[in-house]
Amino acid sequence: MRPAPLDGNLSMDDARIKPLARLINRRTHAWPAVEDCGIAMDSSETWDKDAVAAIAESLKDAPGALLRILRRVQDDLGWVPPPALPLIAHTLNLSRAEVHGVASFYHDFRHTPPARNVIRLCRAESCQALGAEALARHVRSRLGVGFGETTSDREFALDAVYCLGNCACSPAGVINGQLLGRLTPKAFDDALESLVRR
């Protein structure tokens, strides 16, 4: 169902835009800071501002700097915190929109803090030919989450991946960075037992 259109004469006091309007600085008309835009930041979502600043500074002159910076932030922090984007934009003299556009385009970049254990299962054709869908059902019920989801205690995240280049050892998956081949439900359970971070 579509939301009701914003018709008629809108005022800044209109209930429908009030939540946003409140955030706009009435004197300068500056847009609100990303931190204030309703992106939830509970106490566990702190991020290392100095680390991001150092990464951005060290790579700002590299060719294709923006993607390299985001890549390094993802690798080092385990996610790309949305409030880090304005900082990166400022360092590269880019608009926030440009940085947001790149950060949101690529599947690798997480925008919420990572789970303690990240499991990735390949869902591409070769793995499908050898039972990847049955394996996926097992893993989903074992972890209690679907693809793209994280358990509420942030212990496990399950991601779909489309080819790990391990097609000659299908079905393939990754548990906490460790590539696995010829996975069966039992082999998965055994690997999970030995690779899980507690």
Add this chain to the structure above:
Amino acid sequence: MSSADPATIFVPRDSGALSLGADGVAAAIAAEASRRSIAVKLIRTGSRGLYWLEPMVEVEIAGERRAYGPIGSADVPSLFDTGFLSATPGGHPLALGPAEKIPSLARQHRIVFARVGVTDPLSVDDYLAHGGFRGLERALAMPGAAIVEEVVRANLRGRGGAAFPAGIKWKTTLEQADPTKYVVCNADEGDSGTFADRMLMEGDPFLLIEGMTIAGLAVGATQGFIYLRSEYPHALRTLTAAIAAAEARGYLGKNVIGSGRGFTLDLMVGAGAYICGEETAMLESLEGKRGMVRYKPPVPAVAGLFGRPSVVNNVLTFASVPAIIEHGGEAYSQLGVGRSRGTIPLQLAGNVARPGLVEVPFGLSLRELIYDFGGGTRSGRPLRAVQVGGPLGAYFPAAMLDLKIDYEAFAEAGGMLGHGGVVVFDDTVDLARMARYAMEFCAIESCGKCTPCRIGSTRGAELLDRVIDKRAAGGAELNLLRELCDTMAAGSLCALGGLTPMPVMSALRHFPEDFGLPAAAARP
């Protein structure tokens, strides 16, 4: 080998072998040798590509490599018990005999993969001892145009998927007046069912470095970029170390082997976007932007990376070049059939008994590949379908297995060879679901620039959901699906939207019964 020399044992560090426990096997060998006070030299190699035998351990005795596999850590003590390091080993149940004589390997014609699984990927000396850098030495003595001429004469076509003649690209870049040009390697091997680029980068990275350096000399570029997908952390580690080793030995840098000519390499890791395997999207990504496809013209050979003339080729294309320059384009062109010359590294995967890498001259039939090399299905059930060329390639029925591995033959049969991935399915496969998967994959990976791909793929997946729901009824959905596929094929900006109809329509054409049609009705 004198008795004083430690025996040399080879254990792969290829990520496929690692996924099956190769690190544990290597550790177990070192521990067992130490426990028995036997001196051994352990060398970590790439994989020979015989993955059903991985982890495959080799021992060099009197100049011959004897293979054992698949070896688990628990098998290691028994290897020592049967004297696998002695000149007359006592026969182990997992003994495979001389590695080179394993039938699936002996029948191959390896040019690009000649060293993979054999040498230490990070040893410049090992690379030199196995004929490395001879192409580069020769290229340094040739004018750029002569190098390009050899590549043209070899009829080398891009191994990434599009099969465009590499020599023509190189020639175009050579002719540009811009003083700044780039050599760009597309190592974003995203096609499911393919892993040859990964194997090569992990098993013989100097070959890629040599090929790219030759390309730089040919077109007048001094800077190269490798765009590597993030799903390949082991390839990243190996390539990074190999680039440093090549620089340290003067094979890369400001003064390549004392020639006074420079070539440096920069490695960039992607961030999980299939579309960045499309060359213009890859260039955007290399520039740090969203991986959105560019309009062509201008082609990258004229205006590529950062707007400069750029040679853009796949890993295997560059890796084919050193042998072409060393032995001449004519010799390379002797191999193959029709307009498909040289060798092609095929990747056999899916439900197949002996999956792995098969490098052969063009002209082999799918049947020979799947049965002679692959040993038929792994499940032992009848083969029903084969997808060739990655997620955008066609599904063929068992009746079409006499198709020859040849770009033109595949195009004529309504398919494509692509990057050489071959995925086998047994009779439990549901082609309507595979067709739906093709649409879903396109929807997930579309860059969003053009409408047929961005919207069409989502509508296609919805249509196929309806088809799957009411298979028996048939009906209007299939006509709509055909029209949608026509629109996507004709109206998309690049191969992702343009070729997604290929797996869908080939599934419908060859397997109509899976779509609720009578078995013969949909055939043209």
